Amino acid sequence: MTKVSEYIDHDQHGVSVGIVEKKFFTFAEPPHEMLLESGAKLGPVTIAYETYGELDAGKSNVILVLHALTGDSHVAGYYSPDDPKPGWWDIMVGPGKAIDTDLYFVVCSNILGSCMGSTGPSSINPAVNRPYALDFPLVTLGDMVTAQKALLDHLGITRVLSVIGGSLGGMQVLEWTVRYPDMVASAIPLATTTRHSALAIAFNEVARQAIMADPNWNNGDYYAGPKPDLGLALARMIGHITYLSDESMRHKFGRRLQDRMDFSFDFDANFQVESYLHYQGTKFVDRFDANSLLFLTKAADYFDLEYHYGQGSAVAAFAHARARFLVVSFTSDWLYPTYQSKAMVKAMKKNGLDVSFCEIEAAWGHDAFLLPSERLNTMVKGFLERVYIEYQTK
Protein backbone atom coordinates (compact mmCIF):
# COMPACT_ATOMS: atom_id res chain seq x y z
CA MET A 1 0.00 0.00 0.00
CA THR A 2 1.28 3.48 -0.78
CA LYS A 3 2.02 5.76 2.10
CA VAL A 4 0.83 9.27 1.51
CA SER A 5 2.34 11.17 4.36
CA GLU A 6 1.43 14.59 3.02
CA TYR A 7 -2.12 14.19 4.31
CA ILE A 8 -1.39 13.95 7.96
CA ASP A 9 1.02 16.73 8.79
CA HIS A 10 -1.06 17.28 11.92
CA ASP A 11 -0.43 13.78 13.22
CA GLN A 12 2.62 13.38 15.40
CA HIS A 13 2.35 9.62 15.63
CA GLY A 14 3.44 8.70 12.16
CA VAL A 15 2.21 8.69 8.65
CA SER A 16 -1.11 7.44 7.41
CA VAL A 17 -1.63 3.93 6.16
CA GLY A 18 -2.42 5.59 2.82
CA ILE A 19 -5.04 4.72 0.26
CA VAL A 20 -7.26 1.90 1.41
CA GLU A 21 -10.09 -0.02 -0.12
CA LYS A 22 -13.39 -1.29 1.23
CA LYS A 23 -13.87 -4.96 0.35
CA PHE A 24 -16.83 -7.28 0.62
CA PHE A 25 -17.25 -10.90 1.63
CA THR A 26 -20.51 -12.72 1.08
CA PHE A 27 -21.41 -16.02 2.70
CA ALA A 28 -24.42 -17.95 4.04
CA GLU A 29 -25.98 -18.21 0.59
CA PRO A 30 -29.32 -20.03 0.73
CA PRO A 31 -29.90 -22.82 1.54
CA HIS A 32 -26.92 -22.49 3.93
CA GLU A 33 -28.20 -19.44 5.77
CA MET A 34 -26.64 -18.19 8.95
CA LEU A 35 -28.51 -19.41 12.02
CA LEU A 36 -28.95 -16.47 14.37
CA GLU A 37 -29.14 -16.57 18.16
CA SER A 38 -32.83 -15.72 17.96
CA GLY A 39 -33.40 -18.89 15.93
CA ALA A 40 -34.07 -16.92 12.73
CA LYS A 41 -32.07 -17.55 9.58
CA LEU A 42 -30.34 -14.94 7.47
CA GLY A 43 -28.65 -15.27 4.10
CA PRO A 44 -26.88 -14.33 2.05
CA VAL A 45 -24.81 -12.21 4.41
CA THR A 46 -22.36 -9.62 3.14
CA ILE A 47 -19.67 -8.18 5.38
CA ALA A 48 -17.81 -5.01 4.37
CA TYR A 49 -14.23 -4.97 5.62
CA GLU A 50 -10.85 -3.35 5.27
CA THR A 51 -7.37 -4.65 5.96
CA TYR A 52 -4.12 -2.76 6.47
CA GLY A 53 -0.55 -4.01 6.71
CA GLU A 54 0.79 -7.38 5.62
CA LEU A 55 -0.27 -10.75 6.93
CA ASP A 56 2.95 -12.50 7.98
CA ALA A 57 3.87 -16.00 6.86
CA GLY A 58 2.66 -17.63 10.05
CA LYS A 59 -0.56 -15.56 10.03
CA SER A 60 0.35 -14.61 13.55
CA ASN A 61 0.16 -10.81 13.41
CA VAL A 62 -3.57 -10.22 13.09
CA ILE A 63 -5.31 -7.47 15.02
CA LEU A 64 -9.06 -7.30 14.79
CA VAL A 65 -10.52 -3.85 15.36
CA LEU A 66 -14.19 -3.68 16.31
CA HIS A 67 -16.13 -0.49 15.74
CA ALA A 68 -18.78 1.16 17.90
CA LEU A 69 -22.51 1.63 17.32
CA THR A 70 -22.53 3.77 14.18
CA GLY A 71 -18.97 3.17 13.00
CA ASP A 72 -17.76 1.34 9.94
CA SER A 73 -14.90 -0.71 8.53
CA HIS A 74 -12.95 2.41 7.61
CA VAL A 75 -10.57 2.60 10.57
CA ALA A 76 -7.63 4.33 8.94
CA GLY A 77 -6.29 5.79 5.73
CA TYR A 78 -8.09 7.47 2.85
CA TYR A 79 -10.25 6.15 0.04
CA SER A 80 -8.75 8.48 -2.55
CA PRO A 81 -6.09 11.20 -2.80
CA ASP A 82 -8.76 13.91 -2.42
CA ASP A 83 -10.63 12.18 0.40
CA PRO A 84 -10.93 15.02 2.96
CA LYS A 85 -11.00 12.78 6.02
CA PRO A 86 -9.15 9.66 7.19
CA GLY A 87 -10.78 6.67 8.88
CA TRP A 88 -12.29 7.00 12.36
CA TRP A 89 -9.24 5.75 14.30
CA ASP A 90 -6.42 7.03 12.11
CA ILE A 91 -4.73 8.43 15.21
CA MET A 92 -4.38 4.88 16.56
CA VAL A 93 -3.89 2.74 13.45
CA GLY A 94 -1.09 3.30 10.93
CA PRO A 95 2.63 2.92 10.31
CA GLY A 96 4.51 3.48 13.56
CA LYS A 97 1.32 4.16 15.49
CA ALA A 98 0.10 2.27 18.55
CA ILE A 99 -1.53 -0.32 16.29
CA ASP A 100 1.44 -0.39 13.96
CA THR A 101 0.54 -1.44 10.42
CA ASP A 102 4.25 -2.03 9.73
CA LEU A 103 4.06 -4.86 12.25
CA TYR A 104 0.46 -5.99 12.32
CA PHE A 105 -2.18 -7.05 9.86
CA VAL A 106 -5.24 -5.05 10.88
CA VAL A 107 -8.75 -6.21 10.01
CA CYS A 108 -11.96 -4.26 10.64
CA SER A 109 -15.40 -5.15 9.37
CA ASN A 110 -18.73 -3.38 9.49
CA ILE A 111 -21.08 -5.05 11.96
CA LEU A 112 -24.03 -7.16 10.90
CA GLY A 113 -27.22 -5.07 11.01
CA SER A 114 -25.41 -1.84 10.14
CA CYS A 115 -25.73 0.13 6.91
CA MET A 116 -22.13 0.83 5.99
CA GLY A 117 -21.70 -2.03 3.54
CA SER A 118 -22.67 -5.06 5.61
CA THR A 119 -26.07 -6.71 5.48
CA GLY A 120 -28.68 -4.85 7.51
CA PRO A 121 -32.30 -3.73 7.40
CA SER A 122 -31.61 -1.41 4.46
CA SER A 123 -30.16 -4.26 2.38
CA ILE A 124 -32.23 -5.89 -0.34
CA ASN A 125 -33.99 -9.00 0.83
CA PRO A 126 -33.38 -11.30 -2.17
CA ALA A 127 -36.56 -13.25 -1.45
CA VAL A 128 -38.78 -10.25 -2.20
CA ASN A 129 -36.31 -7.98 -3.99
CA ARG A 130 -36.80 -4.97 -1.73
CA PRO A 131 -35.20 -3.79 1.51
CA TYR A 132 -35.67 -5.98 4.56
CA ALA A 133 -36.83 -3.08 6.74
CA LEU A 134 -38.50 -4.62 9.81
CA ASP A 135 -38.36 -8.11 8.25
CA PHE A 136 -34.69 -8.03 9.13
CA PRO A 137 -34.14 -10.38 12.08
CA LEU A 138 -32.98 -9.00 15.42
CA VAL A 139 -29.29 -9.74 15.35
CA THR A 140 -27.25 -9.98 18.54
CA LEU A 141 -23.65 -9.15 19.35
CA GLY A 142 -23.06 -12.88 19.27
CA ASP A 143 -24.33 -12.92 15.67
CA MET A 144 -22.07 -9.99 14.75
CA VAL A 145 -19.07 -11.83 16.17
CA THR A 146 -20.06 -15.06 14.39
CA ALA A 147 -20.10 -13.12 11.11
CA GLN A 148 -16.66 -11.66 11.90
CA LYS A 149 -15.41 -15.18 12.56
CA ALA A 150 -16.74 -16.25 9.13
CA LEU A 151 -14.75 -13.40 7.58
CA LEU A 152 -11.56 -14.48 9.37
CA ASP A 153 -12.16 -18.07 8.21
CA HIS A 154 -12.45 -16.73 4.69
CA LEU A 155 -9.15 -14.85 5.12
CA GLY A 156 -7.52 -18.04 6.43
CA ILE A 157 -6.93 -16.59 9.88
CA THR A 158 -7.22 -19.04 12.76
CA ARG A 159 -5.91 -16.93 15.60
CA VAL A 160 -5.72 -13.23 16.32
CA LEU A 161 -3.04 -11.48 18.31
CA SER A 162 -5.54 -9.02 19.72
CA VAL A 163 -9.13 -7.88 19.49
CA ILE A 164 -9.61 -4.22 20.30
CA GLY A 165 -12.56 -1.87 20.38
CA GLY A 166 -14.43 0.73 22.42
CA SER A 167 -18.04 1.02 23.51
CA LEU A 168 -20.17 -1.41 21.43
CA GLY A 169 -16.85 -2.45 19.88
CA GLY A 170 -15.61 -3.27 23.38
CA MET A 171 -18.66 -5.44 23.97
CA GLN A 172 -17.78 -7.37 20.81
CA VAL A 173 -14.23 -7.69 22.15
CA LEU A 174 -15.62 -9.31 25.31
CA GLU A 175 -17.95 -11.52 23.27
CA TRP A 176 -14.98 -12.70 21.18
CA THR A 177 -13.00 -13.71 24.29
CA VAL A 178 -15.71 -16.03 25.56
CA ARG A 179 -17.21 -17.21 22.25
CA TYR A 180 -13.92 -18.11 20.56
CA PRO A 181 -11.45 -18.22 23.47
CA ASP A 182 -8.87 -20.28 21.60
CA MET A 183 -8.69 -17.78 18.74
CA VAL A 184 -7.90 -14.74 20.87
CA ALA A 185 -4.43 -14.22 22.37
CA SER A 186 -5.27 -10.85 23.87
CA ALA A 187 -8.11 -8.37 24.16
CA ILE A 188 -8.42 -4.62 24.72
CA PRO A 189 -11.97 -3.61 25.71
CA LEU A 190 -12.17 0.19 26.01
CA ALA A 191 -14.90 2.29 27.66
CA THR A 192 -17.30 -0.61 27.68
CA THR A 193 -19.46 -2.92 29.76
CA THR A 194 -20.51 -6.54 30.07
CA ARG A 195 -24.13 -5.41 29.98
CA HIS A 196 -26.09 -2.21 29.65
CA SER A 197 -27.25 -0.45 32.77
CA ALA A 198 -30.84 0.75 33.04
CA LEU A 199 -29.50 4.22 32.23
CA ALA A 200 -27.96 3.07 28.96
CA ILE A 201 -31.10 1.14 27.98
CA ALA A 202 -33.23 4.15 28.85
CA PHE A 203 -31.33 6.46 26.49
CA ASN A 204 -31.46 3.87 23.73
CA GLU A 205 -35.19 3.47 24.15
CA VAL A 206 -35.77 7.22 23.93
CA ALA A 207 -33.66 7.25 20.75
CA ARG A 208 -35.71 4.41 19.26
CA GLN A 209 -38.97 6.08 20.21
CA ALA A 210 -37.79 9.29 18.53
CA ILE A 211 -37.35 7.37 15.26
CA MET A 212 -40.58 5.43 15.54
CA ALA A 213 -42.56 8.57 16.38
CA ASP A 214 -41.52 10.15 13.07
CA PRO A 215 -44.49 9.73 10.69
CA ASN A 216 -42.06 9.10 7.85
CA TRP A 217 -40.81 6.02 9.65
CA ASN A 218 -43.93 4.22 8.47
CA ASN A 219 -43.26 1.03 10.42
CA GLY A 220 -39.80 0.85 8.98
CA ASP A 221 -41.04 0.87 5.40
CA TYR A 222 -39.64 4.18 4.16
CA TYR A 223 -36.97 3.22 1.65
CA ALA A 224 -39.10 4.22 -1.36
CA GLY A 225 -40.27 7.52 0.10
CA PRO A 226 -39.28 10.27 2.52
CA LYS A 227 -37.06 9.07 5.37
CA PRO A 228 -37.63 9.61 9.10
CA ASP A 229 -34.86 12.20 9.18
CA LEU A 230 -36.30 14.22 12.06
CA GLY A 231 -36.63 11.18 14.27
CA LEU A 232 -33.19 9.90 13.38
CA ALA A 233 -31.60 13.30 13.99
CA LEU A 234 -33.32 13.49 17.35
CA ALA A 235 -32.08 9.98 18.21
CA ARG A 236 -28.56 11.07 17.37
CA MET A 237 -28.86 14.21 19.47
CA ILE A 238 -29.82 12.07 22.45
CA GLY A 239 -26.92 9.73 21.75
CA HIS A 240 -24.50 12.62 21.59
CA ILE A 241 -25.48 13.87 25.02
CA THR A 242 -24.56 10.49 26.47
CA TYR A 243 -21.16 10.55 24.73
CA LEU A 244 -20.21 13.86 26.37
CA SER A 245 -20.01 14.80 30.03
CA ASP A 246 -21.11 17.66 32.22
CA GLU A 247 -17.52 18.82 32.35
CA SER A 248 -16.86 18.63 28.62
CA MET A 249 -20.14 20.37 27.82
CA ARG A 250 -19.32 23.11 30.31
CA HIS A 251 -15.94 23.65 28.66
CA LYS A 252 -17.12 23.23 25.10
CA PHE A 253 -20.35 25.24 25.26
CA GLY A 254 -21.18 26.56 28.70
CA ARG A 255 -24.15 28.86 28.25
CA ARG A 256 -22.59 30.59 25.28
CA LEU A 257 -24.93 31.76 22.53
CA GLN A 258 -24.54 30.85 18.89
CA ASP A 259 -24.00 33.82 16.52
CA ARG A 260 -26.04 36.25 18.59
CA MET A 261 -25.74 38.71 21.45
CA ASP A 262 -28.99 37.94 23.22
CA PHE A 263 -31.90 35.52 23.36
CA SER A 264 -34.26 35.54 20.39
CA PHE A 265 -37.30 34.89 22.57
CA ASP A 266 -38.55 32.10 20.36
CA PHE A 267 -37.64 28.43 20.01
CA ASP A 268 -34.69 28.81 17.67
CA ALA A 269 -31.42 27.24 18.74
CA ASN A 270 -29.89 30.10 20.73
CA PHE A 271 -27.34 28.22 22.80
CA GLN A 272 -24.20 26.77 21.26
CA VAL A 273 -24.99 23.40 22.72
CA GLU A 274 -28.33 23.43 20.91
CA SER A 275 -26.83 24.27 17.58
CA TYR A 276 -24.08 21.66 18.11
CA LEU A 277 -26.68 18.95 18.69
CA HIS A 278 -28.72 20.11 15.69
CA TYR A 279 -25.60 19.95 13.55
CA GLN A 280 -24.69 16.44 14.77
CA GLY A 281 -28.25 15.26 14.17
CA THR A 282 -28.50 16.67 10.67
CA LYS A 283 -25.07 15.39 9.69
CA PHE A 284 -25.97 11.92 10.89
CA VAL A 285 -29.08 11.41 8.73
CA ASP A 286 -26.93 11.70 5.61
CA ARG A 287 -24.87 8.70 6.53
CA PHE A 288 -26.96 6.42 8.69
CA ASP A 289 -30.11 4.36 8.33
CA ALA A 290 -32.83 4.79 10.95
CA ASN A 291 -33.79 1.11 11.00
CA SER A 292 -30.15 0.13 11.49
CA LEU A 293 -30.02 2.36 14.56
CA LEU A 294 -33.11 0.60 15.92
CA PHE A 295 -31.60 -2.85 15.39
CA LEU A 296 -28.14 -1.98 16.66
CA THR A 297 -29.30 -0.21 19.82
CA LYS A 298 -31.53 -3.20 20.58
CA ALA A 299 -28.62 -5.58 20.06
CA ALA A 300 -26.57 -3.46 22.48
CA ASP A 301 -29.37 -3.54 25.07
CA TYR A 302 -29.76 -7.32 24.74
CA PHE A 303 -26.04 -7.91 25.20
CA ASP A 304 -25.46 -9.54 28.58
CA LEU A 305 -22.26 -11.47 28.95
CA GLU A 306 -23.11 -12.60 32.47
CA TYR A 307 -26.48 -13.97 31.42
CA HIS A 308 -25.38 -15.67 28.21
CA TYR A 309 -22.12 -17.17 29.37
CA GLY A 310 -22.32 -17.32 33.15
CA GLN A 311 -25.96 -17.79 34.13
CA GLY A 312 -25.89 -14.34 35.61
CA SER A 313 -22.38 -14.47 37.02
CA ALA A 314 -19.54 -12.44 35.51
CA VAL A 315 -17.02 -14.75 37.17
CA ALA A 316 -18.63 -17.79 35.52
CA ALA A 317 -18.79 -15.93 32.18
CA PHE A 318 -15.09 -15.06 32.16
CA ALA A 319 -14.24 -18.65 33.12
CA HIS A 320 -14.58 -19.26 29.35
CA ALA A 321 -11.92 -16.67 28.46
CA ARG A 322 -8.23 -17.38 27.90
CA ALA A 323 -6.99 -14.05 26.60
CA ARG A 324 -4.70 -11.58 28.26
CA PHE A 325 -6.70 -8.39 28.87
CA LEU A 326 -6.08 -4.68 28.92
CA VAL A 327 -9.22 -2.98 30.23
CA VAL A 328 -9.43 0.81 30.02
CA SER A 329 -12.10 3.17 31.34
CA PHE A 330 -12.36 6.96 31.43
CA THR A 331 -13.19 9.01 34.52
CA SER A 332 -15.97 11.13 33.00
CA ASP A 333 -17.67 8.33 31.04
CA TRP A 334 -21.16 8.18 32.52
CA LEU A 335 -22.55 5.85 29.84
CA TYR A 336 -20.22 3.00 30.82
CA PRO A 337 -18.75 4.25 34.09
CA THR A 338 -15.55 2.89 35.61
CA TYR A 339 -17.40 0.69 38.11
CA GLN A 340 -18.54 -1.44 35.17
CA SER A 341 -14.97 -1.94 33.96
CA LYS A 342 -13.87 -2.67 37.52
CA ALA A 343 -16.53 -5.35 37.82
CA MET A 344 -15.25 -7.15 34.73
CA VAL A 345 -11.65 -6.80 35.92
CA LYS A 346 -12.67 -8.33 39.23
CA ALA A 347 -14.27 -11.30 37.47
CA MET A 348 -11.16 -11.74 35.31
CA LYS A 349 -8.91 -11.68 38.39
CA LYS A 350 -11.05 -14.25 40.15
CA ASN A 351 -10.52 -16.50 37.15
CA GLY A 352 -6.75 -16.07 37.34
CA LEU A 353 -6.70 -14.29 33.97
CA ASP A 354 -3.80 -12.01 33.16
CA VAL A 355 -5.41 -8.59 33.23
CA SER A 356 -4.27 -4.99 33.25
CA PHE A 357 -6.62 -2.15 34.04
CA CYS A 358 -6.29 1.60 33.84
CA GLU A 359 -8.79 4.34 34.49
CA ILE A 360 -7.68 7.31 32.41
CA GLU A 361 -8.42 10.78 33.73
CA ALA A 362 -10.31 12.46 30.90
CA ALA A 363 -12.91 15.20 30.80
CA TRP A 364 -14.49 14.22 27.50
CA GLY A 365 -16.98 11.62 28.66
CA HIS A 366 -17.62 8.41 26.78
CA ASP A 367 -16.15 9.93 23.60
CA ALA A 368 -12.71 9.98 25.24
CA PHE A 369 -11.71 6.61 23.82
CA LEU A 370 -11.82 8.04 20.29
CA LEU A 371 -9.93 11.24 21.06
CA PRO A 372 -6.16 11.63 20.96
CA SER A 373 -4.64 10.32 24.19
CA GLU A 374 -0.93 9.84 24.65
CA ARG A 375 -1.73 7.67 27.64
CA LEU A 376 -3.96 5.31 25.70
CA ASN A 377 -1.47 5.19 22.81
CA THR A 378 1.51 4.20 24.93
CA MET A 379 -0.47 1.57 26.79
CA VAL A 380 -1.94 -0.03 23.67
CA LYS A 381 1.45 0.02 21.99
CA GLY A 382 3.29 -1.54 24.94
CA PHE A 383 0.59 -4.12 25.54
CA LEU A 384 0.51 -5.22 21.89
CA GLU A 385 4.30 -5.37 21.60
CA ARG A 386 4.46 -7.68 24.57
CA VAL A 387 1.80 -10.02 23.17
CA TYR A 388 3.47 -9.91 19.76
CA ILE A 389 6.92 -10.80 21.14
CA GLU A 390 5.54 -13.60 23.27
CA TYR A 391 3.56 -14.94 20.35
CA GLN A 392 6.58 -14.83 18.04
CA THR A 393 8.82 -16.64 20.51
CA LYS A 394 6.26 -19.26 21.40
Add this chain to the structure above:
Amino acid sequence: MSTLNIKQNELRFDLRIVASLVAPGSRVLDLGCGEGDLLKFLRDQKQVSGTGVERTETGVAECVAKGLSVIHGDINEEVRDYPDQAFDYVILSQTLQQVYEPDRLIRSLLRIGKKGIVSFPNFSHWRIRLQLLLTGRAPISPQLPYEWYDTPNIRVITIEDFRAFARKTGFRILREVAVRTPNHEQQGSIINLLPNLLATYGIFLIGKDNQP
Protein backbone atom coordinates in the same frame (compact mmCIF):
# COMPACT_ATOMS: atom_id res chain seq x y z
CA MET B 1 25.78 7.78 27.64
CA SER B 2 26.37 4.15 28.55
CA THR B 3 27.27 4.87 32.18
CA LEU B 4 24.20 7.01 32.52
CA ASN B 5 22.09 4.22 31.10
CA ILE B 6 23.48 1.66 33.49
CA LYS B 7 22.73 3.94 36.41
CA GLN B 8 19.20 4.55 35.22
CA ASN B 9 18.57 0.88 34.60
CA GLU B 10 20.04 -0.19 37.89
CA LEU B 11 17.46 -1.32 40.34
CA ARG B 12 17.34 0.39 43.73
CA PHE B 13 19.40 -1.53 46.29
CA ASP B 14 16.50 -2.53 48.54
CA LEU B 15 14.60 -3.80 45.49
CA ARG B 16 17.59 -5.90 44.46
CA ILE B 17 17.47 -7.55 47.87
CA VAL B 18 13.72 -8.10 47.46
CA ALA B 19 14.38 -9.62 44.03
CA SER B 20 17.01 -11.93 45.48
CA LEU B 21 14.36 -13.46 47.75
CA VAL B 22 12.20 -14.44 44.76
CA ALA B 23 12.72 -17.86 43.19
CA PRO B 24 13.11 -17.89 39.39
CA GLY B 25 10.03 -18.70 37.35
CA SER B 26 7.59 -17.93 40.15
CA ARG B 27 4.35 -15.94 40.13
CA VAL B 28 4.59 -12.58 41.82
CA LEU B 29 2.17 -9.84 42.83
CA ASP B 30 3.76 -6.47 43.57
CA LEU B 31 1.49 -4.25 45.66
CA GLY B 32 2.27 -0.60 45.04
CA CYS B 33 4.47 -1.44 42.05
CA GLY B 34 5.08 2.16 40.97
CA GLU B 35 6.43 2.28 37.44
CA GLY B 36 7.19 -1.43 37.48
CA ASP B 37 10.97 -1.38 37.95
CA LEU B 38 10.98 -4.43 40.20
CA LEU B 39 8.48 -6.38 38.10
CA LYS B 40 10.45 -5.68 34.94
CA PHE B 41 13.67 -6.79 36.63
CA LEU B 42 12.02 -9.97 37.88
CA ARG B 43 10.58 -10.71 34.43
CA ASP B 44 13.80 -10.05 32.55
CA GLN B 45 16.27 -11.58 35.03
CA LYS B 46 14.24 -14.29 36.73
CA GLN B 47 11.54 -15.27 34.24
CA VAL B 48 8.95 -14.31 36.79
CA SER B 49 5.35 -13.91 35.68
CA GLY B 50 4.33 -10.85 37.56
CA THR B 51 1.48 -8.49 38.04
CA GLY B 52 1.24 -5.25 39.95
CA VAL B 53 -1.26 -3.04 41.70
CA GLU B 54 -0.69 0.70 41.46
CA ARG B 55 -2.64 3.70 42.66
CA THR B 56 -1.39 6.30 40.19
CA GLU B 57 -2.45 6.47 36.56
CA THR B 58 1.09 7.46 35.51
CA GLY B 59 2.58 4.42 37.22
CA VAL B 60 0.01 2.12 35.66
CA ALA B 61 0.56 3.53 32.18
CA GLU B 62 4.35 3.15 32.57
CA CYS B 63 3.93 -0.48 33.60
CA VAL B 64 1.63 -1.33 30.67
CA ALA B 65 3.99 0.50 28.29
CA LYS B 66 6.78 -1.77 29.59
CA GLY B 67 4.65 -4.79 28.78
CA LEU B 68 3.83 -5.55 32.42
CA SER B 69 0.46 -6.51 33.84
CA VAL B 70 -0.92 -4.05 36.36
CA ILE B 71 -4.20 -3.13 37.98
CA HIS B 72 -5.06 0.50 38.60
CA GLY B 73 -6.48 0.60 42.10
CA ASP B 74 -6.13 0.56 45.84
CA ILE B 75 -4.06 -2.32 47.22
CA ASN B 76 -6.42 -2.94 50.15
CA GLU B 77 -9.32 -3.48 47.75
CA GLU B 78 -7.50 -5.22 44.92
CA VAL B 79 -6.03 -8.00 47.09
CA ARG B 80 -9.56 -9.21 47.83
CA ASP B 81 -10.32 -10.46 44.31
CA TYR B 82 -7.49 -12.93 43.84
CA PRO B 83 -8.03 -16.64 44.45
CA ASP B 84 -6.26 -18.29 47.41
CA GLN B 85 -2.56 -18.96 46.80
CA ALA B 86 -2.72 -17.32 43.38
CA PHE B 87 0.90 -16.19 43.74
CA ASP B 88 4.16 -17.62 45.02
CA TYR B 89 5.13 -14.23 46.43
CA VAL B 90 3.21 -11.09 47.24
CA ILE B 91 5.50 -8.10 47.60
CA LEU B 92 4.71 -5.07 49.71
CA SER B 93 7.71 -2.85 49.15
CA GLN B 94 7.89 0.32 51.23
CA THR B 95 4.16 0.66 51.45
CA LEU B 96 3.35 -0.84 54.85
CA GLN B 97 3.94 2.56 56.48
CA GLN B 98 1.05 3.92 54.39
CA VAL B 99 -1.47 1.16 55.09
CA TYR B 100 -4.51 1.75 57.34
CA GLU B 101 -5.01 -1.82 58.51
CA PRO B 102 -1.64 -3.56 58.31
CA ASP B 103 -2.77 -6.75 60.05
CA ARG B 104 -5.65 -7.19 57.68
CA LEU B 105 -3.47 -6.54 54.65
CA ILE B 106 -0.80 -8.98 55.82
CA ARG B 107 -3.49 -11.63 56.28
CA SER B 108 -4.81 -11.02 52.74
CA LEU B 109 -1.27 -11.09 51.47
CA LEU B 110 -0.70 -14.55 52.97
CA ARG B 111 -4.07 -15.76 51.69
CA ILE B 112 -3.38 -14.93 48.05
CA GLY B 113 0.36 -15.63 48.20
CA LYS B 114 2.35 -18.56 49.53
CA LYS B 115 4.90 -16.12 50.86
CA GLY B 116 5.07 -12.41 51.42
CA ILE B 117 7.97 -10.01 51.10
CA VAL B 118 7.53 -6.87 53.17
CA SER B 119 9.98 -4.01 53.31
CA PHE B 120 9.86 -0.66 55.04
CA PRO B 121 12.19 2.19 56.11
CA ASN B 122 13.50 1.45 59.59
CA PHE B 123 12.48 4.24 61.91
CA SER B 124 14.92 3.27 64.63
CA HIS B 125 18.02 3.96 62.57
CA TRP B 126 20.54 5.79 64.76
CA ARG B 127 20.42 8.98 62.69
CA ILE B 128 16.67 9.20 63.19
CA ARG B 129 17.01 8.55 66.90
CA LEU B 130 19.72 11.16 67.15
CA GLN B 131 17.76 13.73 65.16
CA LEU B 132 14.78 13.42 67.46
CA LEU B 133 16.97 13.52 70.52
CA LEU B 134 19.04 16.52 69.46
CA THR B 135 16.57 18.64 67.52
CA GLY B 136 13.33 17.64 69.19
CA ARG B 137 11.62 17.70 65.82
CA ALA B 138 10.02 15.03 63.65
CA PRO B 139 12.93 13.29 61.90
CA ILE B 140 13.48 13.60 58.17
CA SER B 141 15.79 11.13 56.46
CA PRO B 142 16.67 10.17 52.86
CA GLN B 143 14.34 7.19 53.31
CA LEU B 144 11.57 9.24 54.91
CA PRO B 145 12.05 12.62 53.27
CA TYR B 146 8.75 14.23 54.26
CA GLU B 147 7.65 16.94 56.63
CA TRP B 148 5.08 15.73 59.15
CA TYR B 149 2.36 17.74 57.37
CA ASP B 150 2.88 16.44 53.84
CA THR B 151 3.89 12.85 54.33
CA PRO B 152 2.02 9.95 52.72
CA ASN B 153 3.23 7.80 55.61
CA ILE B 154 0.67 7.39 58.35
CA ARG B 155 2.84 5.29 60.67
CA VAL B 156 6.42 4.69 61.59
CA ILE B 157 7.83 1.16 61.82
CA THR B 158 11.02 -0.26 63.26
CA ILE B 159 12.58 -3.62 62.59
CA GLU B 160 12.01 -4.58 66.21
CA ASP B 161 8.35 -3.54 65.97
CA PHE B 162 7.80 -5.68 62.91
CA ARG B 163 9.18 -8.74 64.70
CA ALA B 164 6.80 -8.12 67.58
CA PHE B 165 3.97 -7.58 65.09
CA ALA B 166 4.68 -10.99 63.55
CA ARG B 167 4.49 -12.69 66.93
CA LYS B 168 1.28 -10.89 67.84
CA THR B 169 -0.50 -11.23 64.48
CA GLY B 170 0.65 -14.80 64.05
CA PHE B 171 2.75 -14.98 60.92
CA ARG B 172 6.24 -16.31 60.53
CA ILE B 173 9.36 -14.44 59.57
CA LEU B 174 11.15 -16.83 57.24
CA ARG B 175 14.03 -14.50 56.47
CA GLU B 176 15.08 -11.10 57.57
CA VAL B 177 17.47 -8.86 55.70
CA ALA B 178 18.52 -5.52 57.08
CA VAL B 179 20.19 -3.15 54.68
CA ARG B 180 22.14 0.06 54.86
CA THR B 181 22.04 2.53 52.00
CA PRO B 182 24.45 5.19 53.17
CA ASN B 183 24.90 7.60 50.26
CA HIS B 184 22.76 6.57 47.43
CA GLU B 185 19.56 4.51 47.22
CA GLN B 186 21.16 2.64 44.31
CA GLN B 187 23.95 1.23 46.48
CA GLY B 188 24.09 -0.36 49.88
CA SER B 189 25.12 -3.28 52.02
CA ILE B 190 23.56 -5.94 54.20
CA ILE B 191 23.80 -5.43 57.95
CA ASN B 192 24.17 -8.29 60.36
CA LEU B 193 25.18 -6.44 63.49
CA LEU B 194 22.60 -4.35 65.37
CA PRO B 195 20.18 -4.09 62.44
CA ASN B 196 17.56 -2.12 64.35
CA LEU B 197 20.14 0.57 65.00
CA LEU B 198 22.14 0.52 61.79
CA ALA B 199 19.75 -0.49 59.02
CA THR B 200 17.90 2.02 56.85
CA TYR B 201 15.53 -0.67 55.56
CA GLY B 202 14.14 -3.89 56.90
CA ILE B 203 13.16 -6.55 54.36
CA PHE B 204 11.23 -9.60 55.55
CA LEU B 205 10.24 -12.82 53.87
CA ILE B 206 7.15 -13.99 55.69
CA GLY B 207 4.83 -16.97 55.64
CA LYS B 208 1.84 -18.37 57.44
CA ASP B 209 2.42 -19.57 60.98
CA ASN B 210 1.71 -23.22 60.16
CA GLN B 211 4.07 -23.09 57.21
CA PRO B 212 7.30 -25.14 57.41
